[in-house]
Amino acid sequence: MPFLSLARQVKVLRQELDEAVASVLEAGTFILGPRVEEFERRFADYCGVRHAVGVASGTDALELALRAAGVGPGDEVITAANTCIPTVAAIETAGATPVLADVDEETATIDPAALAGLVTERTRAVVPVHLYGQCADMDPILELAAERGLKVVEDAAQAHGAGYRGRPAGALGDAAAFSFYPTKNLGALGDAGAVVTNDSSVAERVRMLRAYGERSRYDSVAQGRNSRLDELQAAVLTAKLPHLDERNARRRELASLYTERLATTSLRLPAEAGGRRHAWHLYVVRSPRRDELRAELAAAGIGTAVHYFRAVHQHPAYAHLGTADLGRSERLAAEVLSLPLFPELTDDEAALVADTVARLAP
Ligand SMILES: *Cc1c(COP(=O)(O)O)cnc(C)c1O
Numbered sequence: 001m002p003f004l005s006l007a008r009q010v011k012v013l014r015q016e017l018d019e020a021v022a023s024v025l026e027a028g029t030f031i032l033g034p035r036v037e038e039f040e041r042r043f044a045d046y047c048g049v050r051h052a053v054g055v056a057s058g059t060d061a062l063e064l065a066l067r068a069a070g071v072g073p074g075d076e077v078i079t080a081a082n083t084c085i086p087t088v089a090a091i092e093t094a095g096a097t098p099v100l101a102d103v104d105e106e107t108a109t110i111d112p113a114a115l116a117g118l119v120t121e122r123t124r125a126v127v128p129v130h131l132y133g134q135c136a137d138m139d140p141i142l143e144l145a146a147e148r149g150l151k152v153v154e155d156a157a158q159a160h161g162a163g164y165r166g167r168p169a170g171a172l173g174d175a176a177a178f179s180f181y182p183t184k185n186l187g188a189l190g191d192a193g194a195v196v197t198n199d200s201s202v203a204e205r206v207r208m209l210r211a212y213g214e215r216s217r218y219d220s221v222a223q224g225r226n227s228r229l230d231e232l233q234a235a236v237l238t239a240k241l242p243h244l245d246e247r248n249a250r251r252r253e254l255a256s257l258y259t260e261r262l263a264t265t266s267l268r269l270p271a272e273a274g275g276r277r278h279a280w281h282l283y284v285v286r287s288p289r290r291d292e293l294r295a296e297l298a299a300a301g302i303g304t305a306v307h308y309f310r311a312v313h314q315h316p317a318y319a320h321l322g323t324a325d326l327g328r329s330e331r332l333a334a335e336v337l338s339l340p341l342f343p344e345l346t347d348d349e350a351a352l353v354a355d356t357v358a359r360l361a362p
Pocket of ligand 1: 057058059060083084086087129155157158179180181191192193
């Protein structure tokens with residue numbers, strides 16, 4: 001049982017993908033054309049915001065959203081310590097200094113109280129990460145941001161279709177960054193990302209920054225870069241977007257199946273926090289003997305993954321960022337285990353995974 005099979009997904013959607021690719025080949029436009037514009041319109045609608053701007057990756061989306069929101073050198077940006085490296089890499093390429101906050105034990109998302117304790121006069125923005133497909137506790141974060149004059153840029157790379165108190169992920173802060181890396185809930189056939197926002201000036205700035213800072217062709221008014229979305233990926237994403245809700249619903253069914261069958265085990269199970277709609281990007285259990293369990297599952301033919309083996313400051317490159325108390329993030333890194341969860345996984349396969357896990361971690 002693989003942890004994930006993208007080949008199965010391609011098989012299910014093959015005809016629509018073939019048509020999307022063929023339409024681009026026939027049109028003969030490959031970068032920032034009508035298909036990018038169409039996807040941007042549709043994805044903005046999906047997120048319930050006014051603007052979406054396609055870029056080359058989720059990491060770029062975060063960097064450009066931060067820069068467009070006014071973040072730059074000398075600024076501090078607070079994010080969760082248990083995120084993946086791209087989140088902090090994007091803060092750094094925006095020119096700012098990442099500051100790591102510990103997370104809430106239950107949801108593995110940034111702890112608003114820990115966050116509040118880290119705000120200084122240099123803090124310019126907060127990047128809550130909607131980890132595993134569940135939104136961070138946004139209301140206290142937005143309240144603090146309003147009080148202290150901070151920008152809020154959501155890292156929604158794992159949260160396509162997630163929600164918080166009736167509002168969609170991506171529509172919660174000043175701007176949000178999505179990734180369409182192939183393994184995400186909405187994935188391209190390569191790298192792709194988008195910034196979504198209700199703020200027209202942020203959208204306009206991202207549009208310039210993704211193309212050499214050009215306001216119009218060969219008229220550069222900001223120091224930008226090349227981070228464009230291409231027509232092929234946009235056509236693929238437009239073809240896949242209408243399937244996102246039904247695919248997320250299937251993820252939810254599989255998550256419920258796991259939760260039912262694992263309820264009596266020794267594992268700590270993921271839960272949907274009050275008022276939140278989980279997009280079930282990952283189904284992450286916790287075990288104090290995670291590494292042994294993982295090896296036993298591998299021996300039984302069941303693939304798993306770990307998101308993530310280390311909190312950010314436990315990586316050699318980021319040791320200097322480990323200044324606050326980040327004990328909960330460290331404990332998560334030692335205990336989390338992601339079980340196979342993708343829409344094409346059958347009920348029988350999920351039952352086999354659950355029963356094997358239950359047998360090995362009674
Ligand atoms: C995938 C991911 C990113 C980076 O997206 P890329 O498209 O791979 O650059 C950033 N943050 C989180 C939480 C992610 O899961």
